[in-house]
Amino acid sequence: MERLRYILQDALVNIRRSGWSGLASIATIAFSFVIVGIFLIITRNLGAMVSEWKEQFQVTVFLEDGITPEQLTLLRKRIQSERAVKSMTYTSKEEALQSFKRELRGQESLLEGLGENPIPASLQLRIYEAYQTPEALRQFTASLTRLEGVEDVQYGQEWVDRLSAAVRMLRLLGLTVGLALGLASLLIVSNTIRLAVYARAEEIEIMRLVGATRLHIRAPFLLEGMIQGGLGAAAALVLLFGAYRATLWQLQLTPGQIFGMGVGSFLDPRWAAGMLLAGAGVGAFGSMISVGRLLRA
Amino acid sequence: MIQFFHVYKSYGRDVEALVDINLHIQKGEFVFIAGPSGAGKTTLLRLIFRDELPTSGQILVNGRNVVKLPERGIAPLRRSMGVIFQDFKLLRDRSIFDNLALVYRVHGIPAAVGKRKAANLLKLVGLSHKLQMTPYRLSGGEQQRVAIARALMNDPVLLLADEPTGDLDADLSADVMRLLADIHARGTTVVVATHDLDMVRELRRRTIILKGGRVVEEHP
Numbered sequence: 001m002e003r004l005r006y007i008l009q010d011a012l013v014n015i016r017r018s019g020w021s022g023l024a025s026i027a028t029i030a031f032s033f034v035i036v037g038i039f040l041i042i043t044r045n046l047g048a049m050v051s052e053w054k055e056q057f058q059v060t061v062f063l064e065d066g067i068t069p070e071q072l073t074l075l076r077k078r079i080q081s082e083r084a085v086k087s088m089t090y091t092s093k094e095e096a097l098q099s100f101k102r103e104l105r106g107q108e109s110l111l112e113g114l115g116e117n118p119i120p121a122s123l124q125l126r127i128y129e130a131y132q133t134p135e136a137l138r139q140f141t142a143s144l145t146r147l148e149g150v151e152d153v154q155y156g157q158e159w160v161d162r163l164s165a166a167v168r169m170l171r172l173l174g175l176t177v178g179l180a181l182g183l184a185s186l187l188i189v190s191n192t193i194r195l196a197v198y199a200r201a202e203e204i205e206i207m208r209l210v211g212a213t214r215l216h217i218r219a220p221f222l223l224e225g226m227i228q229g230g231l232g233a234a235a236a237l238v239l240l241f242g243a244y245r246a247t248l249w250q251l252q253l254t255p256g257q258i259f260g261m262g263v264g265s266f267l268d269p270r271w272a273a274g275m276l277l278a279g280a281g282v283g284a285f286g287s288m289i290s291v292g293r294l295l296r297a
Numbered sequence: 298m299i300q301f302f303h304v305y306k307s308y309g310r311d312v313e314a315l316v317d318i319n320l321h322i323q324k325g326e327f328v329f330i331a332g333p334s335g336a337g338k339t340t341l342l343r344l345i346f347r348d349e350l351p352t353s354g355q356i357l358v359n360g361r362n363v364v365k366l367p368e369r370g371i372a373p374l375r376r377s378m379g380v381i382f383q384d385f386k387l388l389r390d391r392s393i394f395d396n397l398a399l400v401y402r403v404h405g406i407p408a409a410v411g412k413r414k415a416a417n418l419l420k421l422v423g424l425s426h427k428l429q430m431t432p433y434r435l436s437g438g439e440q441q442r443v444a445i446a447r448a449l450m451n452d453p454v455l456l457l458a459d460e461p462t463g464d465l466d467a468d469l470s471a472d473v474m475r476l477l478a479d480i481h482a483r484g485t486t487v488v489v490a491t492h493d494l495d496m497v498r499e500l501r502r503r504t505i506i507l508k509g510g511r512v513v514e515e516h517p
Contacts, residue, residue: 213369
């Protein structure tokens with residue numbers, strides 16, 4: 001217990017003595033984690049947006065004008081029995097026209113002179129996410145097109161696919177940049193600790209000679225690295241949160257209003273905790289490299 | 298307490314620091330390892346506290362073969378003994394008290410106990426009035442006494458002293474030797490390496506004389 005207390009005290013003394021180089025180390029880790037955090041926030045929100053859109057994704061089946069009520073009933077039953085279909089809504093020609101007019105509010109005159117209602121009746125199908133793959137959708141819509149009473153089938157999957165691909169790309173980019181910056185942080189922490197170890201070389205030598213274990217010598221430096229790393233990650237989280245709130249304020253939005261889709265959230269608490277742990281881990285690993293190398297020497 | 302069996306130590310091909318050393322130091326003895334500079338005295342002491350490994354031969358300290366000691370066994374071995382270094386090895390930017398505190402921190406001794414112990418030892422070596430001074434402000438003899446106090450912080454069963462009077466004048470040397478004799482009188486085994494043959498003759502203790510890495514004389 002006493003040893004643990006001494007080790008902790010030594011780590012705190014080390015941090016105090018590290019001065020500017022310690023601060024530089026914390027700042028570098030903070031900078032790296034801010035960049036990684038930005039990527040995490042963007043991908044998290046884009047991911048949420050894609051999920052939201054996938055949830056709202058629908059296939060529209062336009063019906064022939066001459067479809068009879070019996071044909072419509074049969075068609076609805078047939079489509080409803082498809083495993084890909086989560087739910088189905090029918091929009092009559094009249095409802096479609098009314099809806100279109102609402103969208104053209106103030107410009108209704110554009111529709112004058114059309115005579116007969118040109119807008120077809122339709123069925124809006126919500127599709128289970130498992131069936132939202134390009135191949136499954138292609139097969140499904142092709143089978144719908146062949147059904148009697150179906151004029152056309154439309155869906156905007158391509159757009160969702162592109163967005164999903166963009167999110168995947170962004171994640172990959174974030175991971176690459178994160179790894180590169182993580183490595184840079186590792187080197188800087190390792191260098192800072194190396195300086196601290198050099199500065200205390202005489203003390204370490206004496207400690208060794210009076211019977212200090214390797215763990216006793218290493219532990220304060222490991223703790224120092226962990227604390228520096230953790231502080232860097234914590235500073236990054238504070239900066240990110242500040243920037244996030246400022247952005248919302250600037251856009252006059254409340255959290256969750258961005259894109260009007262229930263997204264625009266900050267980092268998940270588990271991710272934030274993960275960043276703190278990663279910071280501490282980077283710091284500990286960096287110091288382990290330095291101290292290990294110097295003690296072997 | 299200490300046994301050397303056919304111990305050789307060489308550095309590279311050319312430098313033979315110790316050649317076929319065989320010796321036995323009993324528990325509670327006061328022994329001088331004497332000889333001129335370069336005779337191998339410091340190397341012999343360093344082998345005892347496993348700062349060096351012999352090129353060949355076996356060394357037993359307190360029944361443990363230090364040559365075969367695993368890495369994790371070195372710290373406990375050193376914690377069982379006190380070492381006074383020729384160059385004192387004091388931290389010059391720390392107070393005398395902090396220099397002694399380093400030992401109780403390494404040994405995990407509670408601070409209250411460690412502080413009491415440090416204060417008592419500084420009193421024993423006559424430096425209790427200077428405990429907040431840094432070694433810079435002390436004379437060579439005073440620094441030597443701090444080094445002795447530090448070596449006693451862990452109540453060692455064995456005290457190794459490398460040239461403890463090396464840089465001191467005759468009076469201070471006598472003080473330091475008196476102190477070591479007091480420590481020995483309390484039951485501690487003391488091994489002193491020195492080049493001062495006059496002092497050795499005067500004190501009439503068991504003496505092992507080294508020359509060129511070999512034991513050339515031993516008395517009584």
